[in-house]
Amino acid sequence: MTGRRQYQDVAQAIRGLIADARLGEGDRLPPERGLSERLNVSRSLVREALILLEIEGAVEVRKGSGVYVSVAAPETAAPVRDDIGPFELLQARQLVEAEIAGFAARNVTKSDILHLREALERERADLARGDADYSGDREFHRLVAQATQNSVLVDMVEELWRKREQSPMWAKLHNRIFETTYRRSWLDDHEAVLAGLQARNEGAARAAMWRHLGNVRDTLMTLSDVDDPSFDGYLFEPVTRTG
Template sequence: MNIAITTPKRLYQEIGMSLQQRIRSGEFHVGDRLPPERDIAEAMEVSRSVVREAIIMLELQGMVEVRKGSGVYVTALPENIQEGVLPHSRIGSDIGPFELLQARQVVESQIAGFAAEHVTKNDISKLRDALNTERQQLETGHGDYDGDEMFHLTIAEASQNSVLSDIVKDLWLRRDDSPMWRQLHTRITNVTYRTAWLEDHEKILHALQRRAPEAARNAMWQHLENVKQTLFELSDVDDPQFDGFLFR
């Protein structure tokens, strides 16, 4: 007997499908502007980050258009769009970018603290190389994030634990393979924030050099908090005066 196994929908997918249903029912028509993210979040009792991810899902499906500084507008009806499906990805497999960043924050901060107890001189040398790569990419305006990724993966390797290293590699692979992550970045044209991230990395490296687990853990946590807040603020389309509190 074949047993059908259904994959639970992610929260952003549930919110996105709810918005689809409101469009389908005629509450919103093609050309209409959707309510501001903050209003949707309050009405559905979820964070704005989840609503942002739901809008990105609808954007990828071609149902809405995001207009910077103006809002989100309905561009197509959902009749011919299969619910829960993202283009160019496995059904239901994509992770929302802010959910992914939150997972990385929890995991990588703990790994950084653990790595501080096991880091070697060779690891420190590799981390310096990664920062140099990152610095050169910034100076030349290079669009890749090779140095950034190299830095985080090297910290995981410095834990001397292959399971932890594999976990971080998987998180980065999910990011690199995520249509939603790429779509989020289409809204962001100002990349000066990368300089601040390099400074964050230098603080993490300093804590690792001192073999200070708590300092390394806190520095990584704050770094990924800065990443979340910055990307959320820069990708906002509803309110140019966004207050900056991601989970308010």
């Protein structure tokens, strides 16, 4: 164990590969797929590592083109902070909040259902206005936890959301995304969670929340992809220079 987060180790490995290949400013890195295969890690870990390197200024991300070395990347560099990777955070939320939704179906009250419906209406209004505010989304998830009648579970969900909102890596991930239509599908997911809760069906509520947060992860992976699909560079050969 290194005592660091996995994406930090992957970022360190990418720095080493850049140094070994003697890549300089303006050189394009291979696609995430190649890095994932080379380092034997998931693409989500590679995505998080590249976000870290982007925050540090070691690489530049160009949507639809790929990731380029922006400065000579040292083999060792201190991380900007001990941030949680966005996909790691989503995985934790999926595991925790799916079980919370199932448990909430046992204990949900009529008042809980009414408050959840109000939260969904706020989300619909935000979407209609094109508002980028996620407070309605956060409130819905908090209310699901509140329906368990367990304050510890409410605190857990609120802490996960705080980590999301305070995360530079999460903010950088969203900077790569230029459309918001995906939020309509997330609202549909919330409606499915509410239907399971209203029916007091533990399995349906749990499955709907699991599916929802899986959809969030998959959507963010797809929309934040910056690779050029026509560029099939493998590892660090050949090196592509610009200018």
